[in-house]
Amino acid sequence: MEDFAQPIVNGILLGGLYAIIAIGMSTMFGIVKLVNLAHGDLMILGSFLSLSLGTWMGIGPLWTLLLVVPIMYFVGFFVQGFLLNRVLGKEMEPPLLVAFGVSIILQNLLLMIYTPDARSLMTDLAVKTIPITSYLNIPVIYLLDALIGVAVITILYLLFQRTYLGRAIRAASDDEVAARLMGVNTRNIYAKAMGIAMMSAGVAGVLVGMTFTFYPHTGPQYLIIAFGVVVIGGLGSMKGTLAGGLILALSQLLGAQIFGPGYQLFCGYVVLLIVLAVRPQGIFGTV
Amino acid sequence: MAEVLALRVFDLDAHYKDFQALWAVSLDVKKGEVVSIIGANGSGKSTLLNTISGLLTPTRGTIEFFGQEIGDLVPHKTVAEGISLVPEGRRVFTRLTVNENLVMGSYVPRSRPNKNKSLKDIHELFPVLKARQNQMADTLSGGEQQMLAIGRALMSEPKLILCDEISLGLAPMIIKDIYKRLMQINAEGLTIVLVEQDIRRSLKAANHAYVMLEGKVVLEGEPSSLTEDEVKKAYFGL
Numbered sequence: 350m351e352d353f354a355q356p357i358v359n360g361i362l363l364g365g366l367y368a369i370i371a372i373g374m375s376t377m378f379g380i381v382k383l384v385n386l387a388h389g390d391l392m393i394l395g396s397f398l399s400l401s402l403g404t405w406m407g408i409g410p411l412w413t414l415l416l417v418v419p420i421m422y423f424v425g426f427f428v429q430g431f432l433l434n435r436v437l438g439k440e441m442e443p444p445l446l447v448a449f450g451v452s453i454i455l456q457n458l459l460l461m462i463y464t465p466d467a468r469s470l471m472t473d474l475a476v477k478t479i480p481i482t483s484y485l486n487i488p489v490i491y492l493l494d495a496l497i498g499v500a501v502i503t504i505l506y507l508l509f510q511r512t513y514l515g516r517a518i519r520a521a522s523d524d525e526v527a528a529r530l531m532g533v534n535t536r537n538i539y540a541k542a543m544g545i546a547m548m549s550a551g552v553a554g555v556l557v558g559m560t561f562t563f564y565p566h567t568g569p570q571y572l573i574i575a576f577g578v579v580v581i582g583g584l585g586s587m588k589g590t591l592a593g594g595l596i597l598a599l600s601q602l603l604g605a606q607i608f609g610p611g612y613q614l615f616c617g618y619v620v621l622l623i624v625l626a627v628r629p630q631g632i633f634g635t636v
Numbered sequence: 637m638a639e640v641l642a643l644r645v646f647d648l649d650a651h652y653k654d655f656q657a658l659w660a661v662s663l664d665v666k667k668g669e670v671v672s673i674i675g676a677n678g679s680g681k682s683t684l685l686n687t688i689s690g691l692l693t694p695t696r697g698t699i700e701f702f703g704q705e706i707g708d709l710v711p712h713k714t715v716a717e718g719i720s721l722v723p724e725g726r727r728v729f730t731r732l733t734v735n736e737n738l739v740m741g742s743y744v745p746r747s748r749p750n751k752n753k754s755l756k757d758i759h760e761l762f763p764v765l766k767a768r769q770n771q772m773a774d775t776l777s778g779g780e781q782q783m784l785a786i787g788r789a790l791m792s793e794p795k796l797i798l799c800d801e802i803s804l805g806l807a808p809m810i811i812k813d814i815y816k817r818l819m820q821i822n823a824e825g826l827t828i829v830l831v832e833q834d835i836r837r838s839l840k841a842a843n844h845a846y847v848m849l850e851g852k853v854v855l856e857g858e859p860s861s862l863t864e865d866e867v868k869k870a871y872f873g874l
């Protein structure tokens with residue numbers, strides 16, 4: 350049992366991080382049926398933004414959130430409003446291709462500016478732990494990831510449930526024509542929704558940057574995590590996203606504990622496949 | 637008192653790509669009136685309402701709302717001006733609760749401050765919507781969904797409401813009930829345009845009626861002045 354305490358605790362905490370990585374993508378899929386292939390790269394853009402702002406202004410990564418989050422809102426608003434909205438329509442392929450294009454452009458842009466070197470967002474928290482027992486420590490950075498992840502998802506939930514903007518987003522995803530008849534400018538609403546999704550991706554990017562190293566090409570790796578979370582948890586529910594993050598992270602870390610570190614990703618995919626086979630709509634999915 | 641025109645549609649054409657769906661349609665709706673538009677399937681009734689509310693842009697002609705040209709406005713602008721459409725097939729937000737649907741009706745900035753009062757009024761008008769307020773809209777019966785669609789359209793405090801086949805697929809009892817409520821709000825001053833296939837019911841309710849056929853207005857007049865024979869001929873294009 351002692352061997353499993355640490356991976357279980359880490360898995361639970363990492364689950365919160367996975368959930369916030371995925372929430373923006375899950376939200377956008379729910380709203381405009383867009384599989385945002387650039388989601389991971391946009392998140393990594395958040396990491397690099399934080400890196401530059403932190404160095405330039407001499408502030409810690411968490412403080413850079415105050416700038417990264419609003420900047421990411423405008424990035425999202427722009428990507429949806431000026432690129433994706435133009436190809437929105439009956440078919441799924443054109444938006445998919447545009448998102449793919451955004452992904453490639455972003456990766457190469459980051460490569461040009463930042464070189465392929467590994468980076469991380471320096472913080473004292475990265476090495477701090479809270480000792481619980483002789484065999485169990487809580488890594489402070491993981492704890493922070495989980496707390497911020499859950500907080501952001503809760504805020505998003507409240508926004509979607511309680512505000513006119515949130516209801517308009519849900520209404521537009523339910524029936525676009527009817528939403529327009531209520532006075533909703535749906536194109537504008539989609540851009541705002543993407544802006545909000547990217548705000549959460551910005552937070553995720555900063556947390557990921559504080560927790561792991563990142564490169565201009567790290568985006569797709571997180572896109573796959575986001576996919577995994579969404580597939581396991583089911584689309585369109587915040588509960589599902591949290592549960593999906595938890596299950597994916599736990600299965601990765603427990604798998605690594607049982608079979609060895611080389612099997613971490615593999616075990617995540619196995620659980621993914623099992624969920625796909627048994628419950629393709631995801632654990633909390635409805636359709 | 638001089639009669640005020642709520643809506644004046646003049647010489648209106650509308651197309652779906654190359655297909656012309658409306659041909660020089662003209663129609664007047666006076667403030668406070670109930671106007672019926674009847675016509676067979678595919679005669680262009682929904683197209684006309686959709687064009688008035690801005691879902692479709694006319695290719696020719698004008699639409700004036702209380703004297704103001706609104707022909708090229710998009711839907712979120714026409715709602716703000718005070719035109720509400722109850723669309724064909726109800727189109728309630730299935731994954732929103734009944735109350736959330738109603739609150740969406742008060743989305744335009746003009747009506748947001750009065751949201752709570754409007755909600756209370758709709759709950760009084762359709763008590764069943766109050767009883768079901770926290771249910772998802774797709775759990776409602778067809779009649780209840782139609783009431784919700786009407787209630788939602790009223791939440792924006794419109795000056796004019798356009799109703800597209802609100803009796804379609806509903807039991808006669810329910811239709812009678814819904815019409816009773818509509819006449820009640822008309823008595824309070826709301827101008828109403830009714831699109832129906834049910835000739836008798838909509839003629840009974842209307843101050844003025846238009847018959848459409850193949851995208852054109854082929855007959856109009858006060859229901860009392862129209863003979864049944866005349867209407868049938870126009871309706872079927874005999």
Ligand SMILES: Nc1ncnc2c1ncn2[C@@H]1O[C@H](COP(=O)(O)OP(=O)(O)OP(=O)(O)O)[C@@H](O)[C@H]1O
Pocket residue numbers: 652655657675676677678679680681682683684724833
């Ligand atoms: N989205 C569309 N694209 C192309 N043609 C359309 C479209 N909607 C309607 N039409 C065509 O326009 C004509 C008028 O249709 P419309 O829906 O206005 O008729 P309607 O009088 O409302 O009929 P119904 O009583 O069946 O509702 C029909 O010939 C129809 O096929």
Ligand SMILES: [Mg+2]
Pocket residue numbers: 681682683724800801
């Ligand atoms: Mg119709």
